[in-house]
Amino acid sequence: MKAEIISFTDHGALLAQRLAKELPKEHISCRAWVKKRNAVPPDGVRVLSVSLKEWTCEQFSGADILIFIGAAGIAVRSIAPFVQSKKTDPAVLAADEQGKHVISLLSGHMGGANAVTRLVAEILHAEPVITTATDLHGKFAVDAFAAQRGMYLDSMEYAKEIAAELVAGRPVGMRSAFPVSGTVPEELDLKGVLPVGFVADIRKEQPFVHTLHLVPRITVLGIGCRRGTDAAHLKDVVVQVLDEHQIFPESVCRIASIDLKKEESALLALADWLEVPFETYTAEELLQTESEDELEESDFVRSVTGLGNVCGRAALKSAGTKKLLIPKTAREGVTVAAAVMDYTVWMED
Numbered sequence: 001m002k003a004e005i006i007s008f009t010d011h012g013a014l015l016a017q018r019l020a021k022e023l024p025k026e027h028i029s030c031r032a033w034v035k036k037r038n039a040v041p042p043d044g045v046r047v048l049s050v051s052l053k054e055w056t057c058e059q060f061s062g063a064d065i066l067i068f069i070g071a072a073g074i075a076v077r078s079i080a081p082f083v084q085s086k087k088t089d090p091a092v093l094a095a096d097e098q099g100k101h102v103i104s105l106l107s108g109h110m111g112g113a114n115a116v117t118r119l120v121a122e123i124l125h126a127e128p129v130i131t132t133a134t135d136l137h138g139k140f141a142v143d144a145f146a147a148q149r150g151m152y153l154d155s156m157e158y159a160k161e162i163a164a165e166l167v168a169g170r171p172v173g174m175r176s177a178f179p180v181s182g183t184v185p186e187e188l189d190l191k192g193v194l195p196v197g198f199v200a201d202i203r204k205e206q207p208f209v210h211t212l213h214l215v216p217r218i219t220v221l222g223i224g225c226r227r228g229t230d231a232a233h234l235k236d237v238v239v240q241v242l243d244e245h246q247i248f249p250e251s252v253c254r255i256a257s258i259d260l261k262k263e264e265s266a267l268l269a270l271a272d273w274l275e276v277p278f279e280t281y282t283a284e285e286l287l288q289t290e291s292e293d294e295l296e297e298s299d300f301v302r303s304v305t306g307l308g309n310v311c312g313r314a315a316l317k318s319a320g321t322k323k324l325l326i327p328k329t330a331r332e333g334v335t336v337a338a339a340v341m342d343y344t345v346w347m348e349d
Contacts (some may be wrong), residue, residue: 174196
């Protein structure tokens with residue numbers, strides 16, 4: 001995660017320097033700034049040469065965490081023009097320049113501001129100020145749970161409804177298509193029939209009247225296509241195949257194919273659209289892939305690539321599994337298969 005720290009006084013700059021040094025570098029990369037005329041900053045702290053508005057505009061879209069060391073009002077006025085959605089806004093914190101209090105201002109759950117607030121407060125020996133209701137009541141927070149695990153949430157409205165139920169002391173349902181490890185909070189009902197709940201799944205199942213889907217990014221698409229395939233056509237085929245199998249496109253973590261296709265523009269465009277990596281393998285590597293399924297072979301594909309099935313083998317190879325989620329599906333010059341990586345839903349112990 002990328003963090004940007006802005007301060008406004010000499011003492012604030014020292015706190016910024018401290019945070020930049022002590023925030024865990026294996027998880028958070030930091031830059032510290034001070035906006036003060038004629039400032040002589042401590043080592044590692046940069047003097048801000050642009051306006052605070054310009055700095056905030058740039059960092060709001062480019063950073064994961066913004067930490068303001070100064071009055072909370074400065075932070076609020078600075079970020080106000082740029083706030084859009086709790087799904088996309090960065091975590092925003094405000095710490096007073098004496099390091100007595102650290103306030104979680106924005107994206108407490110989805111952006112991780114509450115967790116970062118606790119971490120910053122620990123470093124500064126400050127009091128963390130967190131105002132989200134589930135945290136105050138000591139309840140499970142489904143949006144924070146999903147964010148910490150990189151899961152996609154399909155409905156913020158249902159996430160809010162779940163939070164309201166839990167704060168009111170009512171249980172909500174939980175289902176999982178995957179093994180669950182750890183201690184499940186007592187307010188989550190794993191078996192009962194409840195109107196509101198969430199499910200960890202890559203499929204669009206509806207176990208509750210109001211079902212929130214927590215979608216892990218674990219689906220690998222194996223794809224083959226003719227040279228020069230139109231990018232829009234390839235995208236349409238992939239979307240159709242996923243929809244037919246009721247699989248969330250947001251579950252896709254990467255696409256894979258044979259190395260002959262590593263420069264295929266339609267595949268590169270699909271990877272950009274899905275915002276996932278594109279991996280390729282040699283024919284020899286794909287031939288070594290083991291499968292519990294009987295893979296549909298094509299003599300034509302074999303004559304071109306050296307093996308009779310590209311998409312299925314590529315999906316299995318990339319996912320590190322032996323069983324396909326979606327077998328080879330051919331549509332007008334495009335073949336699509338899918339496999340799922342092993343996954344466990346980890347609860348807090």
